[in-house]
Amino acid sequence: MSKIDWAKLSFSYIKTDYNVRSYYKDGQWSELEETTSEALTIHMAATCVHYGQEAFEGLKAFKGKDGKIRIFRMDENAKRLQNSANGILMQPVPTELFTKAVVRAVELNLDYVPPYESGAALYIRPLLIGSGPKVGVSPSEEYTFIVFVTPVGPYFKEGFKPTKQMISRNFDRAAPHGTGHLKVGGNYAASMRAGKIAHDGGYSSVLYLDSKEHKYIDEAGPANFFAIKGNKYITPLSESILPSITNMSLIQLAEDMGLEIERRRILLEELSEFDEVGACGTAAVISPIGEIDDIDKNISYTFGDPNVAGPTCTKLYNKLRGIQYGDEPDTHGWVTIIE
Numbered sequence: 001m002s003k004i005d006w007a008k009l010s011f012s013y014i015k016t017d018y019n020v021r022s023y024y025k026d027g028q029w030s031e032l033e034e035t036t037s038e039a040l041t042i043h044m045a046a047t048c049v050h051y052g053q054e055a056f057e058g059l060k061a062f063k064g065k066d067g068k069i070r071i072f073r074m075d076e077n078a079k080r081l082q083n084s085a086n087g088i089l090m091q092p093v094p095t096e097l098f099t100k101a102v103v104r105a106v107e108l109n110l111d112y113v114p115p116y117e118s119g120a121a122l123y124i125r126p127l128l129i130g131s132g133p134k135v136g137v138s139p140s141e142e143y144t145f146i147v148f149v150t151p152v153g154p155y156f157k158e159g160f161k162p163t164k165q166m167i168s169r170n171f172d173r174a175a176p177h178g179t180g181h182l183k184v185g186g187n188y189a190a191s192m193r194a195g196k197i198a199h200d201g202g203y204s205s206v207l208y209l210d211s212k213e214h215k216y217i218d219e220a221g222p223a224n225f226f227a228i229k230g231n232k233y234i235t236p237l238s239e240s241i242l243p244s245i246t247n248m249s250l251i252q253l254a255e256d257m258g259l260e261i262e263r264r265r266i267l268l269e270e271l272s273e274f275d276e277v278g279a280c281g282t283a284a285v286i287s288p289i290g291e292i293d294d295i296d297k298n299i300s301y302t303f304g305d306p307n308v309a310g311p312t313c314t315k316l317y318n319k320l321r322g323i324q325y326g327d328e329p330d331t332h333g334w335v336t337i338i339e
């Protein structure tokens, strides 16, 4: 492998040595296959290509001060991929196959796990696709499961800084009884145009409102939304948001810190009452939000110092990162250690 400049890594694809695959055919999953190929040969009529039978996951492995590698909550990613698979009629990947593939993909690419000091991590991308041919709309009879890895840089190169998000009723991410709660590629295709408009306007993301009434806060683009109000951690209850494992973990840590948890619908107007707001997900853990602009109504909501993350966001962020890198005790049994 060529030398990687860990300090210069961003969130983009870098080739590693191996990826692992398993194929579902005739009612069973194949033995895990290890390959150096980055290419995929599939039937041109595969259901993933035409009808979007595709789901994915995202998780990370971290190298600690002790040199050990820790994978964060992969059993939860396994469960969520099964849920996504069931939601779009794909063959679910058994938990044992999932975790074995994730561990194997990391073990085969140990040289690509960034050193502790870099603040970078190894991003793990499992994906499941319908790979058998269909011309009519119906689920594939064959599936391909792949896990590849790629090193990614620290999300906050210039420090843990708040970003700006925008609200517009011209964009919806997912319908109330649609697929918003599944981690499927189709949701991302549906949000790309809005995402580009947000980025072009200087925003990190669109903050979506519920698509039925446009009254409640739903999802912060590819991340969950949460707010801090006094001693409360508040996060939306909605059937169209993706159940974030980071959010689930932050809820637990917030509870451990003595915060009160509220999972409920959040009216847009409540933004003016919050002390801190943030988006959370595997990529950034927490991305603090300093300003939200409702561009249809020309209203701006701001939160604390626009250049500095709030105290509760900072505490939660440090605690979760500490557990992931092994600096803090793993009291909830969230990490799998690879020697």
Ligand SMILES: *Cc1c(COP(=O)(O)O)cnc(C)c1O
Residues within 6 Å of the ligand: 058, 183, 219, 221, 222, 223, 224, 242, 243, 244, 245, 246, 247, 280, 281, 282, 283
């Ligand atoms: C993956 C994802 C998240 C974050 O989930 P994590 O498990 O915390 O990484 C949030 N929202 C959407 C739409 C996602 O696809």
